Amino acid sequence: MNRKITTLPSIVDSLIRETPAYGTVAEYADGSKFIYAYTALTDVEKGDTLAYTTTPNASGYNPQAAAAATSAIYHKYGVACQDKTAAGGLWLQIAGRCTFAKVDGTTDVAAGNFLKPANASRLLVIDHNATATASMVAVAEEAETKEAAAQTPITGSADHTIFLVDRWATVA
Numbered sequence: 001m002n003r004k005i006t007t008l009p010s011i012v013d014s015l016i017r018e019t020p021a022y023g024t025v026a027e028y029a030d031g032s033k034f035i036y037a038y039t040a041l042t043d044v045e046k047g048d049t050l051a052y053t054t055t056p057n058a059s060g061y062n063p064q065a066a067a068a069a070t071s072a073i074y075h076k077y078g079v080a081c082q083d084k085t086a087a088g089g090l091w092l093q094i095a096g097r098c099t100f101a102k103v104d105g106t107t108d109v110a111a112g113n114f115l116k117p118a119n120a121s122r123l124l125v126i127d128h129n130a131t132a133t134a135s136m137v138a139v140a141e142e143a144e145t146k147e148a149a150a151q152t153p154i155t156g157s158a159d160h161t162i163f164l165v166d167r168w169a170t171v172a
Contacts, residue, residue: 012100015091016082022061022089023054032096033166035078036089039065044084047102047158048122049137051075051171052092065092068117074168077117077137095166097141103160105144113140115162119171124162137169138162 015026015034024036037052038061044050049068053075056062068077078092079101103109104123116127116135127136141161 012081012091012093019089023063026091028096030096032098033094034081034091035063035094036091037063037065037078038088039084039090040087041066041084042086044080044082044090045102045122045158046080046083047100047160048080049077049102049117049124050080050092050122051077051117052094065090067122068119068171070119070171072170074134074170076166076168077164079162079164093164095164097161098138098164099161100158101138101160101162102158103140103144103162105146108146109140109144111140111143114138115140116169117171133172134170135172136165137167138164 011028020036022036022038026034050065051068052063052065054063057064078094079098081091081093084090102123104125107126109126113129114127114132114136115124115138118125124138127133141163
């Protein structure tokens, strides 16, 4: 019996079917990199930007993902690959081209702008158009304009292409 496969699952579709140990890292030839982390959050949406730390919590979970908050302490950041309605594990994309990020379009974002996490937000926001700061974690690969954002019910729908650079960053 011959079967014709019409579409292949994406890397993300394949990953979210797995439940590995916390801290498992998956790297691919295209430069994309993912980490499986514990989160206590119960309202994560695909495309949310989350901080993650490698300091175990009281239960020993390591790494842990949480919402970005103002801090002079450097953290790593990733984009949630799936919705999450209960505490537990989830995959974060931490490097490479990401096509499902949430980007805040209340300020025009041009392709090539540096993006950063923001306090009490899960959307990436423009960091600077020409010079990266200590908060930069990604580069916009497509524009997000105020006009487009005004036409969508939720600013930052999870469909923007960015390039994650897998670096430590602070949130001002």
